[in-house]
Amino acid sequence: MPKQRIALPKQLWTEQSIDLTRHRYQGKLLTKSDGFALGKAQRKKIPREQLAHLSERPKDITALTLYDWSNEGRLERLKPIRAKRMSVSPFTFYRGVPALMLFDQVWEQHNSGLFQQICGDCHLSNFGGFASPERNLLFGINDFDETLVAPFEWDLKRLVTSFVIAAKEIGLGESTGLKAIQRMLNAYILHLDQQIALSPLQIWYEKIDASILLEKTENQKVRKKLAKKVNSASARDSASVLPKLTQQDDETGFRHFIEDEPLLWHPKAGEPFSQENDAFFERYRSTLKYDRQVLFDRYQCTDIALKVVGVGSVGTRSAIALFEDADREPLILQMKEANSSILSPLFLQKVPHEGERVVYGQQLMQAASDIFLGYSTAQQQHYLIRQLRDMKVSIDLVGMDDAFFYEYADSCGLALAHAHAKAGNADVLIGYLGEGGAIIQILQDYATQYAERNLSDYLQFMNAIADGKIQLAGEEAL
Template sequence: MEKTPAETPEDILSRREAGKVTRKHVPRRAHAAIGNVDRDPVELLEINSAGRVERLVPLRYGRMIESPFTFYRGSAIVQAHDLAGTPNSDLPIQICGDAHLANFGGFASPERSLLFDLNDFDETSVGPWEWDLKRLAASFTVAARHLRHKRGVADDLVYRVVRSYQEHMAEYSQMGILDTWYDAITFERLIANAVSPQVRKRLERGMERAASRTSEALLPKLSEQVGERWTIRDAPPAVFHIRGANTLFSPEDNWMTLENREQVLDKAFKAYLNTLAPDRRQLLSHFTRQDVAFKVVGVGSVGTRCLIILMIDNHGKPLFLQSKQANQSVIARYFKSAPVAHEGRRVVEGQRLMQAASDVFLGWNDGPFGRHFYLRQLRDMKLSPEIELMDAELLGEYAALCGWILARAHAKASGSALEISGYLGSSDAMAEAIVAYSNSYADQVEQDYDAFVAACRSGRLEARTDADMAADFRV
């Protein structure tokens, strides 16, 4: 096999210069543009809701209608559409596709260390790296307005996101690719580097909470033992059995008419096992499937087919797996890239590329009727940020952390830290452009939210809260 020659100092300088030269075609100030916003956001949401479980779509809209921030979280398709009308730096890499501030959090590595990283890859695809940066930055402006912070606070949050991304990308551009791959942002590392006692205390408390968020702790909350078998308890609309009394599937849905259900599940699970390393397959062979139920998750994912699988080992210890439907990425819809043969595999491979470490049970399979799925543990020390409880100082620390994590993910997935860092440079030019973008786009989000609310009130869309739908099942 022919060896790839090692890069010389001249090669490294050339790559950095190539990124810098790109500014001549797409100056950094051009990133202040918000793109093609001459569209109907409601129509885009309807496109994105097509094919979902029909009776759950109103719940999706009910969660989105809570505020412009929840609307923003659930409307990645709208921003992807708009970004397609903006100049881009012509350096496509593997991106998250939905890198808003609530899609970062803590989870356990295979070695049981608590990591902080990106944790949602449903929209991952090849795309312009700055699309991730813009979605993240604008999410801080939208969230700051939601939390009633002043504009100066919101601008500072965006500035800290971009400068952190810029400075850490410069650091990764000086590192060997293996060092970049090995780099992991652990809670222990964050605590050791924390300057503020308040930040350190919150991180330590987060670690304590995360340690209790395991399948074993989840077992009595989600299920009950009937004889020798464990059964998942219905709690509609969030959790229900597809063919049970509390189902939200219509009788015409092809999952309701599916024959030989257990055989279909066995076949799908076998296909999933074939996507795992042999040691992971061996590990799962010690577990027996007990029950399968539907579980609604998130905001943007509501209505996609998402199952939880309860498995028990020979010692009665549980493992909850989540099987989640994967559809075409909204990024791929608006940015031309190579066709994808399997959407579940796209999610898994994108996640493995971008995360410092991924779930040991991460894999994919085909479901019945041609749908694609990926699987992972339902909850393994997972910890979500509570931005509502953060003051401006903590939000600023969190913004800088998210910028760092995004830079690490992009550097690891692309190996293009030199080119990206060359484009960004060391000045405030990119930060100033993204601050302007975030303010303008937050204005647009509020307009889109108003149009969405009007569509719900007029009857064009139906929005129902979790409480509304839960009331339907009360005796």
């Protein structure tokens, strides 16, 4: 059943919009000098100062309207768990409904007009470590559920706002959040500028290695904490979670998942993945590169369980599948339902498969992607598939001091610059942004305003909970 229709502008593109997805302008490839001049000219057409203005929401549209929209189609039994996780703080609320900010951004009167592939949900907790095919630990964006072609600064706006909200949450204060924005944007602009000197192939091959970031970390206390994370990453694989998630059957020798309701359970009749799983994984196999298909053939599926994940993803159809080779060596895949963006009606081209949309966006923006990244369909639902916990490392915000927060901001700016340069044109973006002073102030102003709006939205959400309009799960949901 299609979701309720939400009021959107007539179009996302305007006469002033420029498509950077093919690295061309008016049919010709952009040289570096032409790209810089194009960005500078765009700055005159659409002054950067206009990016600081928040949109006004259409009449009768509130945060709860968008929350209800995002809840449509989710599993009813899991909606209270999502609400519980979102209710923890203004930051978990911000993370829990990315459609809300995308909706606000599309209604903003002005954007840069520089369109390229973006993350779409670029907050600071969506950065972290992940494995390259060579088993090196890389750092970058690690969630692309909302990826789309849109103005590049939408990623910057979501990221800077997250620094202000998160800084307050962990007790560092707004001034620390604003300084973190300055650090992040300085790193972003500096690295974009460095990318201009590289060829397209050099940008494509470039990777942000976590060990290099560690070497560049000046604060010794922070370096020690990061080193512990980096050193433990190689042990975070399918085998490492077997004792916690599974137990072995004495008769068959196969492992199966240990139920832990309401967060982990085997599908019952009529639930997702209760049937036709062989066909599902055969369709998934066809989306992998040929050599990965052959590798995948060395495993067989021995168990599947539904699993609650994340904050914003709670309630969508998510599961994990245990595969074992002939010697019982494990491979655990995660299947996440991929839903359409709230802005899908404005896309110039219809998206054939939402899982494919996420995969293509991730492959375009990440330095290296999971070798088992693919997609499939089951019961008309689209899914994204990837490995569970393949050297994935996230940074815990709780306990961060100012020094750690600033170092992390530097890393996020570096990683986002590489993602944007890989997907778009660094020279055009630098031409538009300038050297940094003006855009830093503009985005700090925006972040302060949107953080206040987010707090107001969060309080409205909490009032709806208090009034009994939104049901909450218990503490076991956290």
